Amino acid sequence: MIFATALMLMAAMMLMLVRLLRGPELYDRVLAVNSFGTKTILFLCVFAFLIGRSDAVDIALLYALMNFIATIAILKFFRYRALDVALSRTRRRGETR
Amino acid sequence: MSELLHMLDILRPYVAGIALLSGGVIVLIGASGVLRLPDFYTRLHAAGVTDTLGTLLVLLGLILLSGFTLLSGKLALVGLFLLLTSPAATHAVANAAHKAGLKPRLGTVQSQPPLDASGDPS
Amino acid sequence: MNGEFLTPIDAFTVIDLIFMSMLVVVGIAIVRLKDLFAVVMLSGVYSLVSAAWFVSLDAVDVAFTEAAVGAGISTVLMLGAMLLTARQAAPTKPARHWVALIVVCATGAALLYATVDMPSFGDPLSAPNAYIGLEYLKRTGPETGVPNVVSAVLASYRGYDTFGETTVILTAGLGVVLILGLGGPAIKRKKTSAAKAKAAKIDQSKILGAHHVVLRVVSKMMIPVIIIYGAYVQFHGDFGPGGGFQAGLIIASAIILYALIFGIDAAKEAVPPSLVRLGAALGVLIYGGVGVINLLLGGNFLEYNILNPTHPSHGQELGIMFVEIGVLVTVASVMLIIFYGFTSRQPDISDKDW
Numbered sequence: 001m002i003f004a005t006a007l008m009l010m011a012a013m014m015l016m017l018v019r020l021l022r023g024p025e026l027y028d029r030v031l032a033v034n035s036f037g038t039k040t041i042l043f044l045c046v047f048a049f050l051i052g053r054s055d056a057v058d059i060a061l062l063y064a065l066m067n068f069i070a071t072i073a074i075l076k077f078f079r080y081r082a083l084d085v086a087l088s089r090t091r092r093r094g095e096t097r
Numbered sequence: 098m099s100e101l102l103h104m105l106d107i108l109r110p111y112v113a114g115i116a117l118l119s120g121g122v123i124v125l126i127g128a129s130g131v132l133r134l135p136d137f138y139t140r141l142h143a144a145g146v147t148d149t150l151g152t153l154l155v156l157l158g159l160i161l162l163s164g165f166t167l168l169s170g171k172l173a174l175v176g177l178f179l180l181l182t183s184p185a186a187t188h189a190v191a192n193a194a195h196k197a198g199l200k201p202r203l204g205t206v207q208s209q210p211p212l213d214a215s216g217d218p219s
Numbered sequence: 220m221n222g223e224f225l226t227p228i229d230a231f232t233v234i235d236l237i238f239m240s241m242l243v244v245v246g247i248a249i250v251r252l253k254d255l256f257a258v259v260m261l262s263g264v265y266s267l268v269s270a271a272w273f274v275s276l277d278a279v280d281v282a283f284t285e286a287a288v289g290a291g292i293s294t295v296l297m298l299g300a301m302l303l304t305a306r307q308a309a310p311t312k313p314a315r316h317w318v319a320l321i322v323v324c325a326t327g328a329a330l331l332y333a334t335v336d337m338p339s340f341g342d343p344l345s346a347p348n349a350y351i352g353l354e355y356l357k358r359t360g361p362e363t364g365v366p367n368v369v370s371a372v373l374a375s376y377r378g379y380d381t382f383g384e385t386t387v388i389l390t391a392g393l394g395v396v397l398i399l400g401l402g403g404p405a406i407k408r409k410k411t412s413a414a415k416a417k418a419a420k421i422d423q424s425k426i427l428g429a430h431h432v433v434l435r436v437v438s439k440m441m442i443p444v445i446i447i448y449g450a451y452v453q454f455h456g457d458f459g460p461g462g463g464f465q466a467g468l469i470i471a472s473a474i475i476l477y478a479l480i481f482g483i484d485a486a487k488e489a490v491p492p493s494l495v496r497l498g499a500a501l502g503v504l505i506y507g508g509v510g511v512i513n514l515l516l517g518g519n520f521l522e523y524n525i526l527n528p529t530h531p532s533h534g535q536e537l538g539i540m541f542v543e544i545g546v547l548v549t550v551a552s553v554m555l556i557i558f559y560g561f562t563s564r565q566p567d568i569s570d571k572d573w
Contacts, residue, residue: 001114002162003230005155008121010237012128017241019131019140020264021248026256027137027194033260034186035131035144037290038179039124040267042155044274045172046117049159051231055279055460057171058452059270059286062469064175065445066290068182069476070263072434073295075193076479077302078256178444185437192431 002049009043030074037067113161120154123147136202137194145187152179231275238272253308255301263294280369283452283460284468291472292554295479299561364532365457365539373462374539378521381542382506385549392499392553395560401496402563405487431480438480445473453547457536463543467550474551475558483562495555502549509541 013036020032041060048056127147131140156176160169245265252258266289273282338345355372365371373381449469456462478486510521518525523538 001117005117005121005158006234008125009155010234012121012124014237014241015125015128015132017244017264020261021244025137025194025199026254027190027197027199028140029257029260030190030193031137031141031144031187032131033264034183034190035128035148036264037267038148038152038183039128040271041175041179042120042124042152044271045156045159045175047234047271047274048168049162051275051277053277053279054168054171056274056282057168057175058460059274059279059283061171061175061178061448062283062452062465063267063270063286063290064178064182065441065448065469066286066472068186068437068441069291069472069479070294071186072189072438072476072479073291073298074256074260075189077298079193079197178441181437182441185433188433189431 002046006043006046006050009039009046013039013043026078030071033074034067034071037063037070041067109161113158116154116158116161120151120156120158123154124151127151137199138191138201141187141191145184148183149180152176152183234275235272238268238275241268242272253310255306255308258308259294259297259301262297263289266290266293279460280367280462283465287465287468287472292468292475295475296557296561299558303561303564362532363535363539365536367457367459367461369460370456370462370539370543371535374542375523375535378510378542381546382510382521385503385506385546388549388553389499389503392549392556395557396496399560400563401492401556401559402483402487404491404493405484434480438476442473442477445476446470449473453543456543457539463546464550466543467547468554470547471551471554471558474555478558478562483559487559490555492556492559495552495559498548498552499556500549502545502547502552505545505548506542509538509545513538 016032016036016039020029020036023029023032041064044056044060044063048054048060124147127143130143130147134140134143153176156172156179160172163169163172242265245261245268249258249261249265252261266285270282270286270289273279273285343349355368355376359365359368359371363371363375365375446469449466452461452469453463453466456466474486474490477489509523513522513525514520516525521538521542523535524531525534526537527534
């Protein structure tokens, strides 16, 4: 049962890889990368049960956090072509917009 | 009361199995959707919706399997972060695509030739 | 060479084979694609599949480091580098193809020839499994008191090697500072009144769009979580996968996320470049300092037993903890040095070339 889920997740990862390689636009590829990451996180959690080591869940937790950063970085670079542009501002005391 | 808990405990692996399998099937359906759908925005729907639901189901199944341990706490954290960041990332992708001017492809996709007046395919 | 095939074909071998074929496919795609954005994303995917494959091979610490490096940090830094160059890879001359092919085939043939002499996969009598590996497994528990053998070997048995690695990371950071610089301190925003704000609004053209509310809120929730997770990885590295390298990368990723959402000036206010420069050297100082303290107490360099003569294993634990803190500080600082270095440069390519 767990192995069947692992195989299904792996098949989903391979399908997402096809979209990553094919996707005509950049946004298709970004979507595919993000989704591939989510499926890999799920696969790692299931795999931790298969091999009996719970350490793999730590890696899944790490990648859940890192995937977000990578997606934001790619989108920001593609749109603003700069690193130092602020996407948002915090309002300080005494400041008005 | 204790018989109820005992019965729930017997049911636990089966419920977990159903959750795992259905989560896997949903993720697989979403992945095939991303492959086959014609336009970027439709693919975004397929990936975003099925990823979140599949995540919840798979992690719920794993939590049920592992019981009340630190491992299920970690799995719950993974689920929480995925639930938080996956929709935000999908939103960011859609926002960026829209602002860049990517237009959704409107209209229907012709998969069979249109019928003529007598009702047969032309 | 051992003639038997020691690895049984079972479910895990199938998973390994699928991962390896995914790596091959992604590798070929990286070589063939010309759009560098796609190449950067594919290399991130390559790292992720490698990390999953390492988990399948039961090497969890290596997988952890691979996921930490290849997923967030490496993608951001390569994008920063790409920003300063071009978006499409330049095509190579056809004559070079043949030279490259010959070189690659010769190297591959030499490597394949070398593997003939290696022990079979999973051979229990090979040297790493029977002699030195078994020794480490037997001695780590009583001598160091640290359950994670990888951390114990890294920080204690081969501590000098790790000291060299940390110095190499510092040297890389120094190279970036010397070539690119750090871009100076943050440009502070002055407090403005309502009238000045209206006039200044025209200057704030750098901040575009609708302020990205969703990303801002989610990032504000995630950044403390990422830092806490980095601290967990640092101190849990004695019991599970983790340690100084991975924790440093995670904390640097959190600050890079802050810089991506709120701008480089806000990040430079929070973590000034002077602090980052200091941190890079401070980590190596801590590491070497532990060694020197051992010398002053009468032992050898990086021999932590001397830190607690009555209970050597407690001394080992103390030494390993401080050494990992040193690694954490250096790695996090150098990653930020490289990030600040890349952002300090303005791209020279015009919009139409992009």
